[in-house]
Amino acid sequence: MNLRIFNTLTKNVEEFIPNDSKEVKMYTCGPTVYHFAHIGNLRAYIFEDILEKTLKYLGYNVKRCMNITDVGHLTSDSDSGEDKMLKGAKREHKSVMDIANFYTERFHEDLTTLNIKWPEIVVKATDNIPFYIKMIEKLLKEGYAYQSGGNIYFDTSKLDDYYKLTNHKIDEMVVGVREGVEEDRAKKNQADFVLWFTKSKFDDQELKWTSPWGLGYPGWHIECSGISIKYLGEYLDIHCGGVDNIFPHHTNEIAQSEAYLGHKWCNYWIHGEHLNDSTGKMSKSKGEFLTIDLLKEKGYNPLSYRFMCLNASYRKVLVFSYDALDNAENAYIKLKNKIDSIENNGDFQEEIFNRYNEKFKEYIGDDLNIANAITLIYDIIKSNISGVTKIKLIESFDTVLSLDLLKKETKSIMDEDILKQIEKRNQAKKEKNYKEADNIRDELLKKGIQLIDGRDGTTYKFVNKM
Ligand code: AMP
Ligand code: ZN
Numbered sequence: 001m002n003l004r005i006f007n008t009l010t011k012n013v014e015e016f017i018p019n020d021s022k023e024v025k026m027y028t029c030g031p032t033v034y035h036f037a038h039i040g041n042l043r044a045y046i047f048e049d050i051l052e053k054t055l056k057y058l059g060y061n062v063k064r065c066m067n068i069t070d071v072g073h074l075t076s077d078s079d080s081g082e083d084k085m086l087k088g089a090k091r092e093h094k095s096v097m098d099i100a101n102f103y104t105e106r107f108h109e110d111l112t113t114l115n116i117k118w119p120e121i122v123v124k125a126t127d128n129i130p131f132y133i134k135m136i137e138k139l140l141k142e143g144y145a146y147q148s149g150g151n152i153y154f155d156t157s158k159l160d161d162y163y164k165l166t167n168h169k170i171d172e173m174v175v176g177v178r179e180g181v182e183e184d185r186a187k188k189n190q191a192d193f194v195l196w197f198t199k200s201k202f203d204d205q206e207l208k209w210t211s212p213w214g215l216g217y218p219g220w221h222i223e224c225s226g227i228s229i230k231y232l233g234e235y236l237d238i239h240c241g242g243v244d245n246i247f248p249h250h251t252n253e254i255a256q257s258e259a260y261l262g263h264k265w266c267n268y269w270i271h272g273e274h275l276n277d278s279t280g281k282m283s284k285s286k287g288e289f290l291t292i293d294l295l296k297e298k299g300y301n302p303l304s305y306r307f308m309c310l311n312a313s314y315r316k317v318l319v320f321s322y323d324a325l326d327n328a329e330n331a332y333i334k335l336k337n338k339i340d341s342i343e344n345n346g347d348f349q350e351e352i353f354n355r356y357n358e359k360f361k362e363y364i365g366d367d368l369n370i371a372n373a374i375t376l377i378y379d380i381i382k383s384n385i386s387g388v389t390k391i392k393l394i395e396s397f398d399t400v401l402s403l404d405l406l407k408k409e410t411k412s413i414m415d416e417d418i419l420k421q422i423e424k425r426n427q428a429k430k431e432k433n434y435k436e437a438d439n440i441r442d443e444l445l446k447k448g449i450q451l452i453d454g455r456d457g458t459t460y461k462f463v464n465k466m
Contacts, residue, residue: 003058003365005051006315008246008269009165013367016268018237023061026052027228027266028119029241029249032069032220033103034088037110039290039305039320040275040282044242046306047272047314047368049116051240053400054364065121065231070100071207072125072197073220077248079194080184083205083217096206100124110292113302115402121231125223129209132218132226135260136195136211144259145195149186152196152213154256157189162255165269166247193252194219221252229257229265236266243271272314278321290320298322299448299461303403304329310370310401330452330459332403338381339394339405346386356380356393364400373397377405418449422458425451 003016018024028048031037037045055062075081088099104124111118136152139145144158156162186199197205198216208215218226228236241250250269257265279287288294292302308328312318356376363372377397380390391406398405421440428436441451444460452459 003054005268005270005367007267008271009267011167014268016237018060019235019267023063024055024237025232025235026055026062026064026238026240027224027232027236028064028066028239029224029245030066030068030122031103031107032073032084033100033107034073034084035103035284036289036291036293037107038282038284039292039295041242042110042114042116042292042305043275043309043318044240044272045111045116046114046309048240049402050310050314050364050368050370050400051238051270052117052119053402054368057400058361058365063121063232064119065123065228066119067224067227068100068104068122068124069220069223070096070104070124070126072218072223077220077244079219086204086206089206100126113292113296114306115303115404117402123227123231125218125227126207128223128226128230129218131230132196132222133209133211135222135226135229135256138260139195139256142259144256146188147213148188149184150197150199150214151186151194151216153187153192154195154252154259155188156191156193156255159255159259162191163251165251165254191248193221193248195222195256221249222256224249225253225257225260228253229261234261234263234265238268238270239266240270240272243273246271273317275309275318275320278319282320295325299450300325300329301332301461304332307332307403310403311374312371314368326452326461329461330454333459333461334456335377336405336409339377340408342381342390343387344391346388348392349386349389352385353389353393357396360393360397370401374401418444418460422451422460426458 004013005016006013028045031041052062052064070085071083073084075084075087085096085099088103089096092099094102108118110116136145139154140147140152143155145152145154147153196211196213196216196218198211198214205217208217228239239250239253246269254265274282276282277287277290282290292305295305296302304325305328308325309318311328311331360373360376363369363376366372377394380393383390394405421444425437425440428434428440444451449460452461
């Protein structure tokens with residue numbers, strides 16, 4: 001079964017053909033570990049997780065690498081402002097290293113909580129400095145880079161197709177213009193970007209390394225090119241990130257990698273759309289800082305958030321609201337309850353298993369149509385095939401979805417209790433004994449169980465105990 005996927009490079013849904021049929025090389029941009037990840041960031045990692053697991057389900061071996069950005073990512077993606085890591089260190093009165101270690105750990109925990117697999121190769125930007133220096137030396141030697149005002153810049157005018165990943169005209173895309181950022185006069189061309197910083201403006205930078213151009217530190221973009229080439233080789237199949245990475249980050253990665261290698265580098269550029277909040281762009285500093293821990297504190301099951309993301313196309317903007325999350329949580333709980341009530345009996349029906357499995361592969365292979373793949377589970381539950389076959393199918397699909405569909409909740413004993421209370425409350429309502437009905441609801445809420453009345457009856461969710 002094949003994968004058809006939208007390639008930002010060609011702006012088409014294409015058949016995925018890896019360079020080497022035995023192993024897919026996949027690179028995904030990792031976090032800048034200066035703060036907690038917000039759930040928008042985590043949407044990007046959920047999408048990448050699904051892509052990796054889809055590839056595996058379709059029979060590919062996948063070698064995946066991700067970086068941890070712990071230096072060089074400035075507050076503006078176009079090389080201006082402060083280093084985000086330094087900003088984090090100042091905010092918390094800690095060293096950059098402490099900040100990096102702390103938030104890398106938290107990030108790892110978030111991924112675990114959301115059943116996102118940790119990539120097999122995870123590399124810190126600061127562990128690969130000599131490799132970036134080697135790349136920059138070659139770029140300088142071959143005339144793709146220049147030294148000016150202390151920094152080393154990539155000369156974008158040396159490429160005819162610098163903007164090939166984006167749809168936009170040059171003027172719109174130059175971040176310096178777009179964001180009204182002060183122009184860097186050391187640059188030859190507006191779009192040129194920094195490969196290595198030594199400028200005195202960044203003197204308070206905590207982490208610096210010696211280089212042929214003086215004490216300094218690498219730019220953000222060269223980190224991903226360097227790590228990808230070092231750990232996955234010169235020919236990459238897939239490179240992912242959120243849509244904000246298309247320009248300038250991935251555009252610059254292509255420029256410097258292909259100039260360095262002297263050939264095309266990566267065939268498929270796959271980007272996940274953003275999660276926005278009601279105000280638009282999600283932020284770590286303004287408004288409510290939406291983290292997975294916050295959702296947990298509010299009583300949500302983190303996998304309800306995963307479920308919510310999986311029901312939307314990775315190519316469409318998703319707007320976060322607590323109503324939307326409530327709906328996702330209810331649907332998720334209902335689905336789990338339905339699965340829970342399947343009796344694991346009857347004979348295994350291999351032919352039927354294969355038929356549904358092929359359908360599942362068809363959906364996930366259709367530009368990651370996970371919503372359809374989930375609908376298939378409802379069809380299976382409703383069908384009259386044997387319980388054993390149903391369970392085996394769901395078990396198999398969950399290796400991609402990772403929604404713990406067969407995991408019994410530890411709260412299951414309690415569940416029976418809650419269901420009894422709901423029945424009692426329904427009875428009270430029937431008898432127009434609203435006081436008793438409200439009492440039952442309030443008592444449950446005190447225990448951290450919130451009842452939700454819907455069209456199909458009453459469900460519940462776990463919230464903070466009152
Ligand atoms: P950062 O830690 O800022 O480097 O971002 C980590 C990842 O999250 C990158 O792949 C970004 O493209 C992605 N990202 C940032 N904001 C959002 C958002 N609101 N929704 C989805 N992905 C995002
Ligand atoms: Zn990157």
